[in-house]
Amino acid sequence: MPINIPRKMPAREILEEEKIFIMDEDRAVTQDIRPLNILILNLMPEKQKTEVQLLRLLGNTPLQVNVSFLHMATHQSKTVSKTHLDEFYTTFSEVENKYFDGMIITGAPVEHLPFQEVTYWEELKEIMEWTKSRVTSTMHICWGAQAALYYHYGIDKYELKEKCSGIYEHELLYPKLKLVRGFDDVFLAPHSRNTSVSQLEIEEHPELLLVSNGEAGPFMIMSKDEKNIMLTGHLEYDATTLAEEYERDLNKGISIQPPENYFPNNDHTKKPLHAWRSHSYLLFSNWLNYYVYQETPYEWK
Structure with a gap:
């Protein structure tokens, strides 16, 4: 089944070229099924690239998925046009009285700031409480x-001390968990961040389960009530995303090492391989199936 996105959304052309099954609203309303409603809070600077990455993964299941995009009302984006946001995004005040089967909250380039100093932190707290x-x-x-x-x-x-950037190996700690059904015992995932979280604090927290761990530290964490899934890396990334980030930082004059375990033979002139694609699709498929579709009520009260 397809994902349902607006007809004029730029991501549509890219997804159609990749043979991702998408559908517009006119056709969706003729389907006699209950689609899943997914809300994506896109905090990434290059929003259109993130749209494609996430829609690609959400469109790889037998489920029909209606996708809505959310942006922060308390933050003015400098890297995407207001026209794009006005046409394809909504704000929290417009959806706060609705129910959603699933939600994705992306990363954001603000990790150098304490949470309380992020301009939209109060709004994000309100959204996380609402979820x-x-x-x-x-x-x-x-x-x-x-x-x-x-x-x-x-x-x-x-x-x-140094940015965690590259492709890192992770080990499953709970391979029978539905979230990682079909995963290899050891798998690869991209990371790109300047901060981390404590493995010990996660393991000592009674409400949390550390699902996978590895060279880059805790990667996949899940609340035991299955309401929250936290990924410290970027399984949604394209093969070239880390290379683009590396070039961006170099052009800004930032002293940074090339992403680890990423360029073939550590030669940044060679095209990186997409070594995490299958697990990306598996993760999103498992999440949609086991934690959204099979848990959400057919009719919200």
Whole structure:
């Protein structure tokens, strides 16, 4: 089944070229089924790239998925046009009385700031509190995961001596968990962050389960009530995303090492390989199936 997105959304052309099954609203209303309603709070600077990455993964299941995009009313984006946001995004005040089967909160380039100094922190706190009663399951990515761990469970982030950037190996600690059904015991995932969270604090927290761990530290964390899933890395990334970030930082004059375990033979002139694609699709498929579709009520009260 397809994902349902607006007909004029730029991501549509890219997804159609990749043969991702998408549908517009005119056709969707003729389907005699109950689609899943997914809300994406996109905090990433290059919003259109993130749209494609997430829609690609959400469109790879037998489920029909209606996707809505959310942006912060208390923050003015400098990297995407107001026209794009006005046409394809909504704000929290417009959806706060609705229910959603699933939600994704992305990463954001604000990890150098304490949470309280992020301009939209109060608005994000309101949204995360709202998810407790209005969303069946929420997936948090990178800084979004750190924000969730801090807000919901009191686990703060800490600054790394050097940026964690590259492709890292992770080991499953609970391979029978539905979230990682079909995963290899050891798998790869991209990371790109300057902060991390404490493995010890996660393991000592009674409401949390550390699902996978590895070279880059805790990666996949889940609340035991299955409401919150936190990913400290970026399984949604394209093969070239880390290379683009590396070039961006170099052009800014930032002294930074090339992403680890990423370029073939550590040669940054060679095209990186997409070594985490299958697990990306598996994760999103498992989340949609086991934690959203099979848990959400057919009719919200």
